[in-house]
Amino acid sequence: TQAFKEKVWEICRMSKKIAQDDPRKVIHSLKVGLAISLVSLFYYYQPLYENFGLSAMWAVMTVVVVFEYTVGATLGKGLNRTLATLMAGTLGVGAHYLASLAGEKVEPILIGLFVFLQAAIVSFIRFIPKVKARYDYGFLIFILTFSLISVSGFRDDEILEMAHKRLSTIFIGGSACVVISIFVCPVWAGEELHYSIALNLEKLSDFLEAFTCEYFTTLEDGNSTNIKSCLERYKSVLNSKSSEESLANFARWEPGHGKFRFRHPWDQYLKIGTLTRQCAYRMESLKGYLNSDNQGSSEIRSMMEEASLEMTMESTKALKELGLSIKTMTRPCCADIHIANSKSASKRLKSLLQSSLREETDLLSVIPVGTVASLLIDIADCTEKLADCV
C-alpha cells in the first residue's frame, strides 16, 4: 500500500504541474464536460427524445470522439465525420436497394460482398500518406457507417429513417463540439504553431548565447545552472517535426481568426521549422565539443575569442529578431544588418585563422569555430526564406 500511495501522490503532483504549466488544459477538460452535459439534455427533454429515440446516443458519442484540444482538430474531425456519414449513408442505402433487387436468397451474400469490398478498398486508401494526414478519420467513419447501414438494412426496413436519424444526431453532436470549441476559450492550432515556431527560434538563440559564455569563459560563475538549462532547451527542437506537421494539418481546417486569414501560408511555417531543425542539428554537433577533452590551448581560444564572440553575438541577435518578428508578424527590420555584421565577422575569423595559425600547432581547438561558421551560413539561409514569409 505504501507503493500505491506514492504512485497516487506522484500522479497528483504531475497533474498539478500540468495544470500550472498550461491552464488551458484544465479549461479544455471543463469544456468537454460541458459539451457532453449539453448534448445529453436530449435524453431529458421529452419532445426531443420522442423525435430521435435511442439514436440520440449517437450525439453523445460524436461529442466524446470528436472533441479535441485544438479548434482545427475538432473542426477537421467533425467535418470528416459528418461528410463521411452522409456519403456512406447514401451509398449504404443504395447498396441495400441493389441487393434487395436480387431476391431474398442472394441478398445477404451480395451485401456481405459489398461490405467486404468497401472495407478492404477504404482500408487500403487510408495508407496513402496525403489522405492519412487529412481524411483518415473520415474514411474510418465511412467504413463504419456503410457497414452498419447496409448490414442492419437486412433487418430493418426503415433503413432510410435510420440513416436520416444517424446523420442528424451526428450533425447535432458535431456542431455542439465545434461551437463550444470555437466560442469558449478557443485553442487555435494555427496560433500554437505560430508561437511554437517563434519559441524554437528563441531557444536556438539562447543556446548560441549560452554556448559562447560556456566555451570562452572558463571561470565558474553563479548562474551556471541557468546556462546549463539554456544549453538543454534546444533539444526539444530536434524532434519537433511530427508535432509541427500535425498542427499545420489542423490549422488548415480552421477559419480565419485573430491575425490569421483563412488561407494563411502554413507551409511556410513548416519550411521555417525544417531550417530551424537544421540549425539545431548543427548545435547538437557543436555541443559535443563543450565537454570533450580536446578543447585546445587557451591561447588560441582567447586569440579567436573576439571575432567569434562578435560573430555569434550577431547571429544570436538576428535569431532573436527573427523570432520576435514572427511572433508580432512584422517584417524583421534589423535582422539583415545583424546577419551582414556576423558575415563580416566570420570572414574576419577565417582570415585570422589563416594568418595566425602558421606558428600554432594544435588544430583541434579550431574545429568548433569552423562548425559555428557553418552554422552561421545556415542561419543566413534561414533568414532569406523567412523574409519571403512574413
Place this chain on the structure above:
Amino acid sequence: TQAFKEKVWEICRMSKKIAQDDPRKVIHSLKVGLAISLVSLFYYYQPLYENFGLSAMWAVMTVVVVFEYTVGATLGKGLNRTLATLMAGTLGVGAHYLASLAGEKVEPILIGLFVFLQAAIVSFIRFIPKVKARYDYGFLIFILTFSLISVSGFRDDEILEMAHKRLSTIFIGGSACVVISIFVCPVWAGEELHYSIALNLEKLSDFLEAFTCEYFTTLEDGNSTNIKSCLERYKSVLNSKSSEESLANFARWEPGHGKFRFRHPWDQYLKIGTLTRQCAYRMESLKGYLNSDNQGSSEIRSMMEEASLEMTMESTKALKELGLSIKTMTRPCCADIHIANSKSASKRLKSLLQSSLREETDLLSVIPVGTVASLLIDIADCTEKLADCV
C-alpha cells in the same frame, strides 16, 4: 474533367506503388474486410440475432475502430476498449443507482453532474504524457461508456442488460480483431521496430561510405546517382523518433512471438534509436561540407586521405556489423576490432594534423575531418551501449 482524370490517374499510380512497396498493406486491407464480414454474420444468423438484437452493431463498430495495422496496436486498443467498457459500465450502473436513490426530481440533475465531472476529470487525465502513450484510447472509451450508460439509464430500466450486452458484443468484436490480426499474416510492431533500427544503422554506414567516396575522389564516375541516393537515405533517420516510440509502445502489448519474448527490452531499441539519430545529426552537419566552396586545397586532402579513409572505412564496417548483429540477434563479434582500428586511425590522423600542418595555411579543409573524428567517438559510444543490449 482533364484535371480530375489526372488526379484519379495519380491516385491509382500512388496506390500501385504503395502496394508494390509493401504487399502486407494489401493483405491488411483484406483482413479488415474479412473481420467485418465475419462479425456481420451476427446479423444474418437468426439465433444470435435474437440474443443480442440491435446491440450486435457494437461488434461491427468495435471491429472497424479497433483493427489496426500492427498486432500490438490492435491488441492495445482491444484491451483498452474492453477494460474501459467494463470499468465505466460498472461505475455507470453505480452512478445510476446512486442517483435513483435521491428521488425522481433530483435524479437528472445528479446524473448530469456525474457525467460532467467524470468527463472533465478523465479528459484532464488524458493529458498526462505516460497515460497518453498507452491508455489514451481506453480513457476515451471510458467517457463514452459512462455517459451512454448513465444517461440512457434515465430512460431504460433494463440498464444492467444493456451494459451486459454492450460489453459482450464489444468483447466479441475485439476478440475477432485480435484473432485475425494474430493468426492471418500478422504484422508485429516489435519486428517492425527491430528491422527499422537495423535498417537505420545500415543507412548510416551507407552514408559514411558514400561520403568518403564523394569527398576524396574528385573524378566523376558512372555510379554517382547511386552515391547520391546513399547520401540522401540517412535523412529519414533524423525524424524517426516519433514512429519508433509509437512502435515500441505497441510492441509492449504484444505476446511473445518468433525470436522475441513477452518482455523483450524494447527500451533498449529506443536508446539505440537515440544514438543513431545523434550520429545522423553529425552526418547532417558533415554533408554541408560536401557542396560548399571551401573544400580546401586538394594537397591537404590527399595528404589526409589515407588516414581518414581508413578511419571511416573501419567505422563503416563497425556500423554494418552492428546492424547485422541486431538483425540476426547475435553478439557482434568483430565490431569491437573495427572500432579499435578506427580509433587508432583517428589518433594517427590527429597527430598527422598536428605535425604536418605547421607549414600549411589553409585550415578550412581540416574542419570536416575533425567532424568525422567527433562522429567516430559517438559511434564508439553507440557500440558500447549496443553490446549491453543484444
